[in-house]
Amino acid sequence: MPTDTARAPRPGLWSEYRLLLRGGWGLVRAAGARLAALILVTHLIVLGVALPVLGWLFREALRANGMSGLDLGQLRAGGGLTLSIALIVGIIALAFWLISLQFTAFVALLHRPGISGRELLGEFGRMTRKLLRPSSVPLLLYLFLLLPLTGFGFTSAFTRGIAIPSFISGELLKSASNGAALVLVILLLVLLNIRLSLTVPVFVLTSGGKSARASWRLTRGLRASVPLVLAIATVLVFGAVVAFAVVVAAIVPTALTDLLAPEASPLVAAYSLGAAQVVGLLLSGLVTSLVAAVLIVRVRRGEDRLPAGVQMLPGEGSAPETAARAPRPPRPPRPGGSRRTAAAVAVVAVVLALGFGTASIGTLQRLSNAPDTLVLAHRGFSDGGVENTLSGLEAAASAGADLVEMDVMQTKDGGFVAMHDATLDRLAGRPEAVRDLTVAELSGIAVRDLEGHEDRIPSFADYVTRADELGMPLLIEIKLGGADTPDHVERLVAELERLDALESNIYHSLDAASVARLKQLRPDLTVGYTMAFAGAGVPDTPADFIVVEEWTATEQMQRAAWGSGLGFMVWTVNEDAGMHEHLRRDTDGIITDHPDRALGIRDEMQQETGLSGVLVDAVTRFVTVV
Known part of the structure; x- marks a missing residue:
């Protein structure tokens, strides 16, 4: 009589971790040159075709609402807005379809290294039909929300820019309670993403739906999730180490020519950058493929735990990715096919490097200026005093901003104080709002920050007077706090004229009406329009410059502003990488909580000779793996 056989013992955490890495690397090696070709092809399609087309569609969507650029502050209701929303929904659907097909290509090739071109087209057709089902809706939310915000799993150029804007996270971190809540939310998102990290490979590799449910089941427990997290972390660390090596290798030739033959540095730097760009594309694709391969191995190893009705499609394998069954035998490669593919990839890579390098010559010369x-200094210098106080102002002046x-902000009695928040809870620990108190009442209230600094809310007159004594020009932002009178701009102008400080400072505001009114009253003043979110083009504004939040302050937006005769400033730039980028781009102004660091970087750039420093900043922008 047949007897029940004992189930094979499950491997420990470290054994599972090694199996995932070894199995994933085996899948990537089996794909070989075909994988490198797929990486280059998908990057060229995405960067050269898909993103430009999506950008054009987005601009058309804005034009349907009478806008030349995305400006959330001036969206108008009506038929144009309905058409714009419909076009944007269509853009999201198209991007979702393209991302899904991109992932399908990678997963299909890794799952079946010997797949033919006709079979791959068949997979695209199958996935297209599957995406039309209601079961694909969770995948849409996962790809456009959860995955970009946490970065654990697949990556794509379509979603790489999705993140929590720094001005939102920065403001939340200035309050202990809000900062703790933000950290908790991020941790929950990370944990949720770990549990759903197998959603994409399950969706592609199975014939049924329920991909999110299947991922949740396959990552249940520490024995399942910890090895997966460690394996993907190992891949990312590997990518970061290789990326650092690529940056060093790209810089060395230019550093040598800077010392020995400076006249050759422009060409050497340009073609080093071109080569680094191509290597960066391949490296990014390799890391993505390794992550995908690890996820595929994890799905294979949990095939027996998939929900009812979800079945794995036939695949191939050449690594010991399971402990209970033998791997599927790989399809024998066609004679000479791998060598021809590798040669073609090498030729394309060299051509791309030469093309990128030639296109970079002028850019590097411009960046070397x-x-x-x-x-x-953003609201003063927070390292030396509370924001928008006299101590913060004095600290900024001492730092050399x-x-x-x-x-x-306007007060209950129609006066003005230096204040950012509409309420006093964050800085003063009080429930009142600025609009409910007079200038005299507000200017006696103590404020303190998380750094331990303490001061008092200054009246606007006291702040401007002290700035004049320090010889410090101001960029004055007109904030709306709820008590704003219809003539609040006129009153502000009158206050500044009384202080003899109107023409010695410049101005900006998020409120388009305030910007227009100030320019109408005094066309000679320098006034900026602040945008928390921008895109596609510059807004229709009477302002002299725009102030764009760092998240959307792209180089394309900067060129568009300059082309329209507008100045271009960016806020709030607090990371060294962002400072380097905007200083290299010669952005008209960067608003930062750390003016001392920005000034130090600017001084270094102004004193540097040669192109190696410029090349470091340029290469690090392209050679990224996460």
């Missing part, structure tokens, strides 16, 4: 970007950006 010493920047004259203005450094503006070119200007101080500050906020002005």
Whole structure:
């Protein structure tokens, strides 16, 4: 009589971790040159075709609402808005379809290294039909929300820019309670993403739906999730180490020519950058493929735990990715096919490197110019005093900031104070709002920050007077706090004229009506329009410059602003990488909480000789793996 056989013992955490890495690497090696070809082809399609087409569709969607660029502050209701929303929904659907097909190509090739071109087209057709089912809706939310925000799993150029804007996270972190809540939310998102990290490979590799449910089941418990997290972390660390090596290798030739033959540095730097761009594309694709391969191995190893009705499609394998069954035998490669593919990939890579390098010659020469970007201290200098207080202003002046950006808000009695928040809870621990108190009442209230600094809310007059004594010009932001009178701009102008400070400062606001009114009253003043979110083109504004939040302050937006005769400033730039980028781009002004660091980087750039420093910043922008 047949007897029940004992189930094979499950491997420990470290054994499972090694199996995932070894199995994933085996799948990537089996794909070989075909994988490298797929990486180059998909990157060229995405960067050269898909993203430009999506950008064009987005601009058309904005034009349907009478806008030349995305400006959330000036969206108008009506038929145009309905058409714009419909076009944007269509863009999201198209991007979702393209991302899904991109992932399908990678997963299909890794799952079946010997798949033919006709079979791959068949997979695209199958996935297209599957995406039309209601069961694909969770995949849409996963790809466009959860995955980009946490970065654990597949990556794509379509979603790489999706993140929590720094101005939102930065403001939340200035409050202990809000900062703790933000950290908790991020941790929950990370944990949720770990549990759903197998959603994409399950969706592609199975004939049924329920991909999110299947991922949740396959990652249940520490024995399943910890090895997966460690394996993917190992892949990312490997990618970061290789990326660092690529950057060093790209810099060395230019550093040598800077010392020995400076006249050759422009060409050497340009073609080093071109080569680094191509290597960066391949490296990014390799890391993505390794992550995908690890996820595929994990799905294979949990095939017996898939929900009812979800069945794995036939695949191939050449690595011991399971402990209980033998791997599927790989399809024998066609004679000479791998060599021809590898040779074609090498030729394309060399051509791309030469093309990128030639296109970079002028860019590197432009970037080598010493920047004259203005450094503006955001609400003063928070390392030396509470924001929007006299101590913060004085600290910014001591640090050497070119200007101080500050906020002005109207009070209950129609006066003005230097204040950013509409309420006093964050800085003063009080429930009142600015609109409910007079200037006299507000200017006696103590405020303190998380750094332990303490001061008092200053009246606007006291702040402007002290700035004049310090010789510090201001970028004054007109804030709306709820008590704003219909003539609040006129009253502000009158206050500044009384202080003899109207023409010695510049202005900006998120409120388009305030910007227009100020320019109408005093066309000679320098006024900016601040945008929390921008895209596609510059807004229709009477302002002299725009102030764009760092998340959307792209180089394309900067060129568009300059082409329209507008100045271009960016806020709030607090990371060294962002400072380097905008100083190299010679952005008109960067608003930062750390003016001392920005000034130090600017001084280094103004004193540097040769192109190696420029090349470091350029290469690090392209050679990224996460």
